[in-house]
Amino acid sequence: MRMRSLALGVSALAILSVVPGPVSAQNQTVAASPAAFTLAPRDLGDALVALGRHYGRNILFTPAQVAGKRSAPVTAAAGFDAALTALLSGTGLSAEVGADGSVTLATRTAAAAPAANRLQATRAPAATPVAAPEQTEPQKVEEIIVTGQIFYRNRTPDPNPVLSYDLEYFQRFEPVSVGEMMKRVPGVTFAADVLEYDAVQMRGLPPGYTQVLINGRRPPGGEADRSFFVDRIPAELVERVEIVRAPRADQPSEGVAGTLNVVTKESEAFEGGFAKAGALINKDGKVRPSFAVAYADSLEDMSYWAAINYQGRRNPKKKVTDFYDGSFSEFTGRELQDDTRDGVDISANGELVTRLGEGALRLTGLVVDTDRDEDETSVTFEGDSPAELEQEEVEVQRERIGQQTYALSAAFTHPLSIGELGLDAGWAGYREDSKTETDEGDTVPEAELVERETLDTTDDEFSGTVYYKFTQGRVETKAGIDLLHKKRDTANRTFALDDGEWEEETAPGAVFTIKEQRYDPYLRFSFDLTDRVTLDAGARYEITRRDVRSEEGKADYDSEAFNPSAHLRFQASEVDRFLFSVARTVRRPDYDLISPYRQEEEPADEDELIGNPLLANERAWGVDIGYERQLGRRGIIGANFFYRDIQDLIELFNTGEEADAGGNVYEARNAGKGQSWGVEIDFSTPLDFAGLPDTGLFANYTWLDSELRDPVLGTKRRFNNQPRHVYNLGFIQTIQSLDASLGASLSGRSKAKEVSLDEEVDLSYGKDLEAFVEKRFADRFVLRFSASNLLNRKKKEGFVTFDGDSVADIIDAHRAGEVEESERESEQSGRLFQVTLRATF
Template identity: 40%
Template sequence: MKRHPRASSLSRALALALLPAIAPVALAQDAAPDGSIAGDPKQLDTIVVQGEIAYRNRTDDTAPVLSYDLEYFQRFEPNTVGDMVKRVPGAAFVGSDIMEFDGVQLRGLGGGYTQVLINGKKVPGAGDDRSFWVDRIPAEMVDRIEVLRSNSANRSGDAVAGAINIVLRDAYEFDGSYLRLGVNRAFDGEVNPTFGAVTSTEALGGRILAGINVQDRYRAKNKRSDRFSDPSMEELVSWEDQVEVKDGRDYSGNLSYTADVGETGRLSLDGFYVKTDRDVTEVSFEEEYDDDDVITADVPGMATVDQANWGLGLEYRFDMAGGTTELDVDHARFTDESWESEEEHVYENGEWDGSEGEAEYIDARDAETSFKLAHRRAVGATAEMELGIDYRRKKRDFAFTTYEWEAGDEGDAVAYALDGTVASVIEEKRLDPYIQFSGEAGVLAWEAGLRYETTRSDIRYEEDGDERDGAASKDYDELLPSAHLRWNLTDADRISLSLARSIKRPNFNELIPALLDGEFGDNDYIGNPQLAPETANGVDLGWEHRLGRNGVVGINFFYRDVKDLIEVVNTGAPSREMLDTWEDMVDDGEAASIEEAMIAEPADSWVFTSANVGDGSVYGVEFDLSTPLNMFGLDDTGVFLNYSWVESEVDDFLGERRFNNQARSVYNVGFIQDLPALAASFGISYRMQGDAHERILGEEVTVEYGGDLEAFVEKRFGKSVAVRLSAANLLDASKDEFFHKFDTLGDQVDRDYDEYELESEEAGPSYQLVMRWAF
């Protein structure tokens, strides 16, 4: 049976400290009598020329963990972690553009409910909901992907839906070198290169691994929008054709160093850097009908994206006082400097009618520093105790600046003027002690623990440079118990049960008490810094069966009871637009006072905010199969299948609905056929994501994605060279969105439409030719 890769010194120590499923088993299996890790590094040429089909790892974890080596994904030549994660059970990407996989959603819940870890550590990301965009990490940096279905005490508890752990390659695990050279071809004929290199060897008294990756990322798509007065589609109000091109380059690198210190110590250093430079251009043509008039508009748009993620970590592990002690110090940052603008040049019946433009600039800095101290020791003959404390400091500095322009005459040069700036600083400090026990007794393995998370947050914000605008603070503490049980019914069958409490902290913009005009139709929005976090009590019950030598099949049932759900509510205060309307009525003599104006023109738009309003629930089933067909005598044929189905209930301002943007189902199916006599392979995979719905104030959206068909063919040359041709989106799938738009809450209740829009985008097939050479 293929051996599950041992973790590296840094990622392993993090896994021991933060991923409870790995800790006791890894120590028992891999620790030598002198405290070092037994075994030889894995040769990197096995990554280049795969001698057999790779399947899902069947781990010995007590907590429910699914583990997938890079080899599981690699023959389809993924470019990013998003391309990898889309193949694991229950991973959806609602909201991503067609052929892009950035904000992962486990169990169909929004990105903020899914924790993304790198080497077991939290990292800052681009999402306002605290999510991390997994397409920022190139696949070539990865050793394996782990899906952590339930929480444990020695890991941060903000993972209501579960966690994705991206384990990077490290010096202790791998030995050797290889190059990856390739080209990508888009459907419009654009060709872009990709390059990667990895090397690992003994150096500086230990082992060192370094990897670099440079890849051009290009995506062109065509979009069509048709807008009607209502869903009957009897009256076409306007239509729009758009061509969008995203053209950029990603630079990335990772470095890992590990060395033994003394008889039992191990020192590890780890770092990664990812930079995204991207230009986005949009060219749109719109046509609108107003009685007998035809109004057309040329709408050019552009954006520049400059984002970077990097992280550094130091870890030292040593034997002390009859146990093992770990010290971790980590720092990670995310920066975003992005500019976006859109102009509109309007013509009525062929005559110029006006030109205007809007632009926005984002300057974001997000930094997290953490320190961890943990001690693990035996308790009795069969149990182990882990006692630790995590300290984390997060600072998010965000500035959003808007600009506007309006032409006086046709052909005037575009000259943007400052419109306004909203800036905020959010600081969070956490000190989270925990205790966890684990052990085995015959066919039973168990784990139980308590984690106490304390959060101290300070919020400062200003509008247009006025530092006196506001400040607020909010403190909260949560006790998060967890318990896991694994029962080995036979050598092939086992049942797992997990109970855990988890937490979701508020989105950043939900905390900032700055008034946003017209955020929801005609309604305004103001954040609420006194929001409490959402919490969830969760249950996972699973069964797993070994199929022959490499195969595995499993099914898992889950339930989450979410408390203190955050939803948008009406403050009862009229919107700024209504206040302006009443003041205009008084100034124009239509009313003697504001009170009289309010009676003559009752408010129909309001200021809304976020509040903890009640409870919600999520439940479903997840099935996965990964096996060779050796039971039919087809040892060189591997099949893969996973399917997830979810249901949920939430109460909002209009009543009951599902969680927003929750795909009801997602499945992957595929096969790989190896041809040993020809030193070749080929395979096909198909992915389908169910429809998702979103209901917010003033807008309701349904999102549908077409099926994604991928294929590859591979030829191997000896033990050092492999060439693969892969293709994605062979069915030219589309992303289709249906928008129900309303001006006010009353209109939404009465179904009095402002507009009904159908929008569809396509990006065409893409092809990739890659050569890998080990040396």
């Protein structure tokens, strides 16, 4: 009842508000030999951007000219002039063409001629243009799938810093998932095994600091730190990915390091269908197939899209670990491990967009079903040297993972008075049913089952949004509220086999329920201070009500946070742009740290760790200062400096209670602080200036640094696993005479360190080289060969551990550098090859 009243109150306030606001002016670059233009009715500004993208023409207009106006439908318009005339029908606007070919909109007087008749070689003063993304709306599928065109990073009109990449930017290298796509964008790293790209680490911060959205909504995931494994999102479902470096007031405040927004295929973007058949080939010759089919079309005022994808995946790895006493001084043994991950992802998504009166309704759906087997066999040897080893024991672990992600949403927009009313509703669900069994013995044939662990998770999020936006003069106002109801049930049970009987050893509190209610009203203003300067400012007031229950008891927690943001964009010239942003963001605590779950032997052998349901969000102030320059018609270069000041870091504290084993009981609390900063540079352009328009270059480099005081040791260090620098560079070459293309991409990162109470880990990866070659034929087919991990990169880790009977003893040993044991671990997976045939229809 309280949520409903608050939503109605904010909606009424937004509708009655009379404060002014602007829509950003835009232009675009692209398109050789575009297909006939078809477009359903929508906001006039969005329609003009789509038209410019399709034909590669600059269209200049002021926010006030298009505010509150809807475009007329366009059906198979032949040529730019005809499409523009149709779009402007009934809007009161006319068009004038400048000497450079750009189009300027003007308010039509009573005596004005039709737009098509005014396309003369004259130019009127207009707003400064901003390049819109290259390639979209709506094109024939064969122009997207079967094309020799090279795609580059989009230049968006957003007032806040956003990097946008269409799927075509990545697709030549045939990424299987969004995770593989992310390794080519600035500042993104992973701390996963070789050939696995699961939890995104933007700017090198831990995964929990990165927010992952699908179509602007957060999907629930299975990880305790609230992160979402992006390797479960197939690349085939993606329209584009957006890296939001700092949020606006109407965007969620989570994502201290940044936000990854995955936009799935849009029905208005394509016409026609495509099919794909492929195979992944591992170094041992084993093959996993992949298939996909999709179709998009439009019927009068309705457009739709549907797709289904089947992706087999397999990653066999070998790992060697050497053990030492002290700090790598005395060899004591070796472990050989075979680890194979084998599974299938089946996914589908669809979209329906239709006109309802003067409004528009968009329905979307997504499902991803993952079944994965992870089999690990570890053989341990003892000996004084690698040449003198005796087998000691064997451990065989089998993990069977079943995960499902669901998402349904409906969005309705309708003109109301001087502005637009928007209503959104959605449901996102996550299900996991996993089982892990462990066998132990002297040899593999003699190994017997000794332990079983099960994980069952059900997570449902119901969300809603109500907003109203309008423009008066040079100011656009948007007021609204985002609503969320979340319930997460988790049961993590452990069983041990004793004399043929299973005995449950589940830790207290390991079966729990978390409920969250969130009410986030916001107000956002966009001001066109001049034709070249735009200020976007606003704030969110985030209200959270949290309830945590288990057999250990229950606890309630309420919090409220005021999160303002401001973004300044200065268009210095038609090709130069400066961006400045300041925003407050949050990171919500890990699930396992807010559940009253008493974990034994944490953080030390004789200690216990209990969750704290009253943990508050970590909060951060962030600054981003960026510069972008458009290079020719399609290229771009950008640089960005960022700084994050993070407060209320979560640390472990001694409660003073004695643990059953004689140690201490620890609890997570908010107390620490830290800072992170860095510089991000990206570059992508064709070599038009050198007379090589069919050659495209890509490069990005990110330098990272941070500082925090370790919550346990009291010493200063960097954030765990944050590398000093990350880079990627590559090229694509189109050979027009052969109707073929080829390319390569090289990525890498520097070393990183992870520090915990009793351990330090040095982490390093080898360089990753991938390449492709493709041949297009019969206008509708592409045959592509791609390869990844061509340098057979290694993941190397060096562990040093510090021992003691209590936390105090371990801290003393750690500070003194008294290493008890150490390990060197090296992992390889082998080269991976892929052959893919794509066809359009």
